[in-house]
Amino acid sequence: MAPASGARALIARALRRLGPPLLALATLGVDGRAPRIGETLESAPTREVSGTTCVGANDLARLLRATKFWHPEVRKLILRAGPHRIQLTAEDPFVVVDDGTVALPAPVMPVGGELQVPVALADLLPRDSTLARLVFDPRRRVLVVAPPSGVLGSARVVVQEGRTRLVFEADRPEEVVVVSRARDHFRVRFGGFFSGSLPDALPAAALVQRIRPIGAAAGSAFEMAVSRQATGFRVVRDTRARRVVLEFTREPSSEFTAFAPEGPPGPRDLRVVVLDPGHGGRDAGVTAGGLVEKDLTLALARQLESEIGRRLRVRVVLTRTEDRDVPVEARAEIANRARADLVVSLHFDGFPNAAAGGATAYVPPATYSSAGFTGGAGSLTVLAWREAATRHAVESRALGEAILSSLELRGDGPILLRELLPYPLLGVDAPGLLLECATLTARADRERVGGRAGMAELAETIADGIQAYQRNE
Numbered sequence: 398m399a400p401a402s403g404a405r406a407l408i409a410r411a412l413r414r415l416g417p418p419l420l421a422l423a424t425l426g427v428d429g430r431a432p433r434i435g436e437t438l439e440s441a442p443t444r445e446v447s448g449t450t451c452v453g454a455n456d457l458a459r460l461l462r463a464t465k466f467w468h469p470e471v472r473k474l475i476l477r478a479g480p481h482r483i484q485l486t487a488e489d490p491f492v493v494v495d496d497g498t499v500a501l502p503a504p505v506m507p508v509g510g511e512l513q514v515p516v517a518l519a520d521l522l523p524r525d526s527t528l529a530r531l532v533f534d535p536r537r538r539v540l541v542v543a544p545p546s547g548v549l550g551s552a553r554v555v556v557q558e559g560r561t562r563l564v565f566e567a568d569r570p571e572e573v574v575v576v577s578r579a580r581d582h583f584r585v586r587f588g589g590f591f592s593g594s595l596p597d598a599l600p601a602a603a604l605v606q607r608i609r610p611i612g613a614a615a616g617s618a619f620e621m622a623v624s625r626q627a628t629g630f631r632v633v634r635d636t637r638a639r640r641v642v643l644e645f646t647r648e649p650s651s652e653f654t655a656f657a658p659e660g661p662p663g664p665r666d667l668r669v670v671v672l673d674p675g676h677g678g679r680d681a682g683v684t685a686g687g688l689v690e691k692d693l694t695l696a697l698a699r700q701l702e703s704e705i706g707r708r709l710r711v712r713v714v715l716t717r718t719e720d721r722d723v724p725v726e727a728r729a730e731i732a733n734r735a736r737a738d739l740v741v742s743l744h745f746d747g748f749p750n751a752a753a754g755g756a757t758a759y760v761p762p763a764t765y766s767s768a769g770f771t772g773g774a775g776s777l778t779v780l781a782w783r784e785a786a787t788r789h790a791v792e793s794r795a796l797g798e799a800i801l802s803s804l805e806l807r808g809d810g811p812i813l814l815r816e817l818l819p820y821p822l823l824g825v826d827a828p829g830l831l832l833e834c835a836t837l838t839a840r841a842d843r844e845r846v847g848g849r850a851g852m853a854e855l856a857e858t859i860a861d862g863i864q865a866y867q868r869n870e
Contacts, residue, residue, distance in 0.1 A: 440539040449503040451513035452540045460542050461529050479527035516540055532592045543590050549617050551593030559647040561604040570634040570641045576805045577798045578657040580623040584802055591617035604645040614808035629653030658791045667867050671714045671732040673742040674698040678722030683747035685837040688847055694743045700856035729824030740829030742821035746836040754839030755811040756804050758797035759819040759831040761790040785826040792828035800862030807858045
């Protein structure tokens with residue numbers, strides 16, 4: 398946790414408790430990787446039998462955790478999964494499920510000594526907690542066990558009266574989060590498995606110009622390009638109708654959230670990256686569960702130094718390389734003398750409430766007109782040296798969104814972005830942020846970052862975000 402006065406700490410904690418995150422996300426990855434759904438969900442391949450998509454009975458039994466009973470004299474296979482009984486008969490389109498009968502679009506067919514079952518059966522099985530919910534993924538041609546967050550359906554586009562709506566059918570509407578508010582990289586993450594499809598083409602009048610899936614460790618995520626004519630957006634979570642509506646508008650409205658300010662397009666020139674391991678010496682920072690913040694920030698900085706150096710042709714400078722006190726003024730001087738293009742102050746959070754967790758980025762506010770004074774007909778704006786970082790606020794905001802997006806997509810959320818000039822950036826004349834990488838008072842966060850493997854993955858994830866910020870694609 399950053400060193401601060403008691404008043405500053407109270408303000409920061411109060412801001413943290415205000416409502417849902419400013420950001421919320423959705424799936425090709427921040428680092429260009431393909432979606433990782435197949436790594437986390439159990440699935441089975443399908444095949445075409447006489448024009449019908451089918452799954453083998455053995456794979457069906459495996460996905461349902463069912464016991465098989467074969468009756469060769471009547472060519473029937475019975476699957477028992479918990480209290481449920483499913484009876485399949487060779488060359489018969491009728492399946493007995495518990496006490497009822499359902500009709501398939503094609504018969505169950507024996508092929509190579511195994512019954513092949515039309516995947517349409519998945520939609521006809523009982524929906525209760527004792528039976529795995531199966532979903533057919535048409536993109537990968539596999540049958541998947543749906544996660545606890547359920548399923549996300551196809552996106553429907555509605556263009557009307559200066560507004561564009563993207564409507565998703567969702568089992569858990571409350572789990573949607575917007576991870577990046579930038580128009581060019583508007584990202585949203587849903588909790589469910591995406592079993593639907595995206596529009597082949599968007600209407601010319603739509604405020605959403607492009608949508609594509611991006612990688613996420615859990616759930617489904619999407620990146621959109623939003624028209625410059627759009628002034629704001631909002632997310633409507635309709636839990637009763639089980640749907641999520643992403644709405645974009647041309648007209649300014651207090652009911653809509655503004656997009657994040659953005660700098661010019663094209664790759665950003667990075668030559669020097671300064672990493673600032675928080676705390677040190679007598680200032681231990683947060684201590685919880687045997688972990689000490691000052692030790693973690695230094696270990697992470699060293700790991701991140703190696704990761705950034707491996708990926709980018711930049712010089713990496715650390716504001717401290719050992720366990721010692723470094724005043725905030727000295728940290729700023731190190732960054733400014735190195736002519737930093739980027740400053741990342743690394744910290745770990747802590748709260749009395751053990752339920753609070755996740756990562757938070759603090760960036761300078763995107764406006765600074767009140768920070769100085771104007772000399773002579775608006776010809777010159779003078780900033781106090783301590784507030785120099787505010788003139789890089791737009792780039793800092795983009796860095797915060799890129800890193801937080803990377804953390805959320807890796808499953809290290811919830812995430813939060815606050816526009817508040819952080820103490821470690823006082824006097825720093827470069828884009829930067831204070832990153833509370835995780836919350837040490839939260840057991841799940843502590844277990845994730847406490848080991849060597851967890852620290853290495855955290856460094857990789859932050860480096861993903863820095864690399865995405867540099868590419869600015």
